[in-house]
Amino acid sequence: MDGRANWLSLMAKSPVKFIDECWQKAGLSPEFEVIRSPEIGSVMVRGRMGGTGDAFNLGEMTVTRASVKLSCGTVGHGYIMGRSKRTATRVALCDALLQTGDKQQVKDNIIQPLILLKKESDQRILAKAAATKVDFFTLARGED
Amino acid sequence: MYVAVKGGEKAISNAHQWLAEERRGDPDLPDTSVAQIREQLSLSVARVMAEGSLYDPELAALAIKQSRGDLIEAIFLIRAYRTTLPRFGYSKPVDTEAMRCKRRVSATFKDIPGGQVLGSTFDYTHRLLDFKLMAEGDVPKAEAGTPTDGPMPHILSLLNKDGLIQDEISSDAEPGDLTREPLSYPADRAVRLQALARGDEGFLLGLGYSTQRGYARNHAFVGELRIGFVTVEMSIPELGFSIEIGEIEISECETVNQFQGSKSEPPQFTRGYGLVFGQQERKAISIALVDRALRWRELGEDDLGAAAQNEEFVLSHCDNIQATGFVEHIKLPHYVDFQSELELIRQIRRDALMLEAGE
Numbered sequence: 001m002d003g004r005a006n007w008l009s010l011m012a013k014s015p016v017k018f019i020d021e022c023w024q025k026a027g028l029s030p031e032f033e034v035i036r037s038p039e040i041g042s043v044m045v046r047g048r049m050g051g052t053g054d055a056f057n058l059g060e061m062t063v064t065r066a067s068v069k070l071s072c073g074t075v076g077h078g079y080i081m082g083r084s085k086r087t088a089t090r091v092a093l094c095d096a097l098l099q100t101g102d103k104q105q106v107k108d109n110i111i112q113p114l115i116l117l118k119k120e121s122d123q124r125i126l127a128k129a130a131a132t133k134v135d136f137f138t139l140a141r142g143e144d
Numbered sequence: 145m146y147v148a149v150k151g152g153e154k155a156i157s158n159a160h161q162w163l164a165e166e167r168r169g170d171p172d173l174p175d176t177s178v179a180q181i182r183e184q185l186s187l188s189v190a191r192v193m194a195e196g197s198l199y200d201p202e203l204a205a206l207a208i209k210q211s212r213g214d215l216i217e218a219i220f221l222i223r224a225y226r227t228t229l230p231r232f233g234y235s236k237p238v239d240t241e242a243m244r245c246k247r248r249v250s251a252t253f254k255d256i257p258g259g260q261v262l263g264s265t266f267d268y269t270h271r272l273l274d275f276k277l278m279a280e281g282d283v284p285k286a287e288a289g290t291p292t293d294g295p296m297p298h299i300l301s302l303l304n305k306d307g308l309i310q311d312e313i314s315s316d317a318e319p320g321d322l323t324r325e326p327l328s329y330p331a332d333r334a335v336r337l338q339a340l341a342r343g344d345e346g347f348l349l350g351l352g353y354s355t356q357r358g359y360a361r362n363h364a365f366v367g368e369l370r371i372g373f374v375t376v377e378m379s380i381p382e383l384g385f386s387i388e389i390g391e392i393e394i395s396e397c398e399t400v401n402q403f404q405g406s407k408s409e410p411p412q413f414t415r416g417y418g419l420v421f422g423q424q425e426r427k428a429i430s431i432a433l434v435d436r437a438l439r440w441r442e443l444g445e446d447d448l449g450a451a452a453q454n455e456e457f458v459l460s461h462c463d464n465i466q467a468t469g470f471v472e473h474i475k476l477p478h479y480v481d482f483q484s485e486l487e488l489i490r491q492i493r494r495d496a497l498m499l500e501a502g503e
């Protein structure tokens with residue numbers, strides 16, 4: 001999970017409750033200033049006609065974003081699905097910290113557990129879906 | 145003469161108090177939490193998100209609670225909230241081929257790459273009331289299988305290889321957005337699919353059914369129906385690259401329809417397409433049927449005068465918030481309007497009587 005796009009994507013998709021738990025456990029309290037106050041807004045989600053054709057607007061989803069600057073000057077941006085200003089700020093802080101010498105602490109306490117959680121929840125759904133896959137069999141018709 | 149009056153504040157405030165009390169129901173019973181609604185009435189939540197045109201399960205659950213389970217009222221609340229949100233931007237089109245499917249079935253091919261996956265479906269249940277649900281109790285855990293990592297391609301892409309089905313090619317055209325520009329006619333397919341995605345499920349179900357019964361005459365097969373999770377990606381200006389901003393559950397239906405061919409097109413199968421928020425396959429199928437019926441012009445088919453072919457009729461009436469606003473407003477005071485009607489009819493009768501007397 002190196003690379004800014006990767007960790008930002010992971011955090012944006014993760015459950016707010018879990019991010020908050022990880023943040024609290026990590027015990028991080030960096031000094032920072034807010035450069036963009038947390039803001040709840042929407043993003044218009046697009047689809048494609050027939051899955052591959054021209055784009056169309058499907059409907060919106062709620063998103064919260066925030067931007068922070070650490071005392072060392074590193075800027076972090078946070079995006080999170082849903083409405084949680086506090087979590088969006090924490091994601092922005094993680095984004096900033098991951099660009100500094102504190103990155104290992106964030107990786108170990110926040111990013112790694114989030115990767116694990118995502119893997120588990122994906123796996124849980126796919127496993128249940130797999131159990132509902134149809135096995136077809138042909139009935140013998142007794143005609144030799 | 146009519147004199148303008150004020151009043152009713154006290155009655156209104158008392159009415160709303162009573163509403164709150166009735167919403168709560170019997171106080172001896174535990175209050176329903178928003179989280180319970182989100183988890184246990186998740187298909188109502190899906191409908192409110194789709195027709196409210198805002199994906200946020202928690203808000204949809206709150207709206208259902210506030211509206212006492214009146215889903216159109218809940219959709220109204222979500223639409224109203226939606227208008228207060230600043231728009232951060234547009235996502236990239238979601239990649240439904242990469243969907244992590246909870247359910248994926250095809251009615252056209254039995255053996256398909258990835259298989260027929262039933263998911264948590266009501267299909268094949270006996271539709272008998274389950275009285276066990278009246279008693280509290282735990283449910284057994286669902287069986288888990290071994291997921292295969294193999295691809296789950298869109299079924300219609302298999303037909304496409306032989307050129308037997310009309311192709312869906314992307315032109316990178318910027319789609320219209322009816323939350324920014326009011327509907328105008330003729331509407332293109334992008335705007336139609338947006339309107340249908342937020343259209344009333346019941347209305348679209350009825351229209352879809354009408355196409356099957358012969359109004360618009362296009363016999364559809366469900367080529368594929370898939371339900372699952374897709375990631376939503378958006379490019380972020382302050383970052384200079386794109387990130388995934390979330391993951392949403394959607395339902396997608398692709399229908400295969402017969403097509404005789406026209407002056408410009410060889411005989412081939414054509415497509416109807418339905419995409420909608422949440423686990424909502426009835427709606428996805430209905431959208432696909434109506435989408436196909438509305439494509440008569442571009443496919444060079446005849447206008448058979450069917451309701452489902454009439455773009456203006458379908459799109460102007462599928463929005464249940466517009467519809468309920470207009471239908472329900474006639475219960476509100478129209479004292480002045482009616483007074484003038486009353487005056488008019490009295491005048492006409494007077495004139496008629498005088499005419500009679502004069503003869």
